[in-house]
Amino acid sequence: MATTTAAVLAGDTAKRRGRSTGPRRSAATRGDWIVGYTMVAPVVLGSLAFVIVPLVTVFWYSLHDWNVLANTFTFAGGENYERMLSDEGLHDSLLASLWFSIGLVVLNITLALFLAVMLNQKLPGTTTFRTFFFSPVVVSLVAWTIVWSFLLQADGGINGFLDLLGIQGPNWLRGDFTAMLAVIVVQVFKNVGMNMILFLAALQGVPEELMEAARIDGARAWRRFWSITVPMISPTILLVSILTIVGSLEVFAQIDVLTQGGPGNSTTVLVYYLYQQAFQFNDFGYASAVSVLLFIIVLILTLLQWQTRKRWVFNEN
Structure with a gap:
């Protein structure tokens, strides 16, 4: 109980x-x-x-025809998008953006990886070397570009140095090819320090045991780099590629300060063409359509890189 x-x-x-x-x-x-x-x-x-x-x-x-000066805002449907199909200026800007992106991605990533590999050797003076290449990242973009605009003039510092070597330098900002090359180089040296630091951090995470085993097996430095280092840092390569490509499609200040899109339309990239349509021609409706196109291009490129990562990113967690 x-x-x-x-x-x-x-x-x-x-x-x-x-x-x-x-x-x-x-x-x-x-x-x-x-x-x-x-x-x-x-x-x-x-x-x-x-x-x-x-x-x-x-x-x-x-979807509207919007002119600020005329104070008009009327529905236009898909007319702005139809206009893009026959707009030669837009086609030139897309081509200029393509060349700029290719040049920037190839030069920036190649140089950043090379500098990171050199810094990873722990040679004397690496701290000064790293500071020298990273310092442009924290410098004002406009100030950096203005300095380069003086160096790239026909009688500027670069041609003055070439004269000492007995080489007749061109007017860098007045030729179609040289103007695009100059803008790419200015952008590369502005941002290569950031990518260099990212690659350096990735390289320091490569297991030394793998490298030592490859040395014992007789693998040369080039084989170790392609077969071990590149696969191990492939996630960082993906990150740097996405950041660089997106950044290449958003370049504006360098174009505005150095070339204003010239000579002709050779350096009028898509963002600068959008700016011209909106703030020089006051056609905000068409400029909005161009910005939608830019958004779609960035989205497609990012998705493509992200989807194809499984084929070449080997160390993704």
């Missing part, structure tokens, strides 16, 4: 405890949800205010 009574009392106590802890658990759960939503709210609201809403607004503007 005593045993039965104790069991009943124990059961009643357990039920009371269950009823008492239930609301506490619910309150704790609600508190966790509130804290979680509070933490993510700034990011969500920021994305809505500065990404989603502007994208929708730009697409809406692209």
Whole structure:
């Protein structure tokens, strides 16, 4: 009898405890949800205010004929997009953007990887060497470009140095090919330091045991680089490639300061052409359509790189 009574009392106590802890658990759960939503709210609201809403607004503007000076805003449907099909200036800007992107990606990534490999050798003076190439990253973009504009003049510092070597330098900013080359080089030296640091961090994560095993097996330095180093740092190569390609499609200040899109349309990249349509010709509707095109191009390139990563990214977690 005593045993039965104790069991009943124990059961009643357990039920009371269950009823008492239930609301506490619910309150704790609600508190966790509130804290979680509070933490993510700034990011969500920021994305809505500065990404989603502007994208929708730009697409809406692209469906209109909007001239600020004439104070007209009329619905045009797909006329702006049809206009892009026959716009020679847009076609030239796409071609200029293509050449600029190819030159920037090849030179920037190649030079950054080479510099990182050299720094990873831990040779004397590496700190000074690293500072020299990274310092342009923190320099004002406009100030950096203005200095280069003086160096690239017909009587500038670069041609002055070439004269000492007995070489007649061109007017770098007045030829179609040399102007594009000059803009690419200026951009490469501005940002190569950041990619160099990213590659250096990746190289320092390559296991020394693998390299030592390859040396014992007789693999030469070039074979070790292609068969071990490159696969091990392939995630960083993917990251740098995406950042460099997206950055190449958003270049503006260098073009505006150095060439203003010239000579002709040889350096009028897509972003600068968009600027011309909006702020020089006051055709904001067509400029919005061009910006939608730019967004689609960046999105497609990013998705392609991300989807093809499985074929050449070997160390992805």
